[in-house]
Amino acid sequence: QVQLVETGGGLVQTGGSLRLSCAASGRTFSSYAMGWFRQAPGKEREFVASIDWSGFKTYYADSVTDRFTISRDNAKNTVYLQMNSLKPEDTAVYYCAAGDMPYWHTLSRGSWGQGTQVTVSP
Numbered sequence: 001q002v003q004l005v006e007t008g009g010g011l012v013q014t015g016g017s018l019r020l021s022c023a024a025s026g027r028t029f030s031s032y033a034m035g036w037f038r039q040a041p042g043k044e045r046e047f048v049a050s051i052d053w054s055g056f057k058t059y060y061a062d063s064v065t066d067r068f069t070i071s072r073d074n075a076k077n078t079v080y081l082q083m084n085s086l087k088p089e090d091t092a093v094y095y096c097a098a099g100d101m102p103y104w105h106t107l108s109r110g111s112w113g114q115g116t117q118v119t120v121s122p
Contacts, residue, residue: 001111002026004096009116012086016120020081022096022113030074032110033102036081038092038118045095047104049081059102064090086120093117 008020022034035050049070050059058070069082079096094117099110 002029002032002098004098004111004113006094006096006113006116009094009118011119011121013121014087016086017082017084018086018118020083020094020096020116020118022079022081024077024079024098026077029077029098032098033100033107034070034072034079035097035099035102035104035107036070036079037095037097037104037108038090039095039115040089040092043092045108047107048094050102050104050107051079052102057102059104083118086118088120088122091118091120 003025006022033052036048037045038048039045047061051070055072067085072079093115095115096113097107099107
């Protein structure tokens with residue numbers, strides 16, 4: 001399995017931006033689909049975005065479409081989540097996931113990072 005480490009979380013005001021990074025170990029990173037999930041206090045973990053191995057196919061939750069952008073750099077074994085126009089409801093722990101396919105129900109069965117906290121103040 002691939003090992004994943006998320007960075008880039010923090011505190012930001014409403015309307016601000018953050019970029020999360022997820023560094024993966026292993027020589028087969030480019031063969032994995034990657035995704036981002038989040039979990040807010042008292043809520044279940046939910047899908048945010050995913051990207052296929054090539055980087056050409058991306059998928060987003062309705063709640064983040066047009067605000068978040070997922071991308072990957074296979075040369076750096078890293079996947080990114082650019083988050084713009086942040087809202088208080090985006091506050092959550094954000095997790096990186098790796099799997100065989102870029103769909104949330106398959107990614108959720110793959111490898112996970114430890115998470116990074118994102119807090120958006122009103």
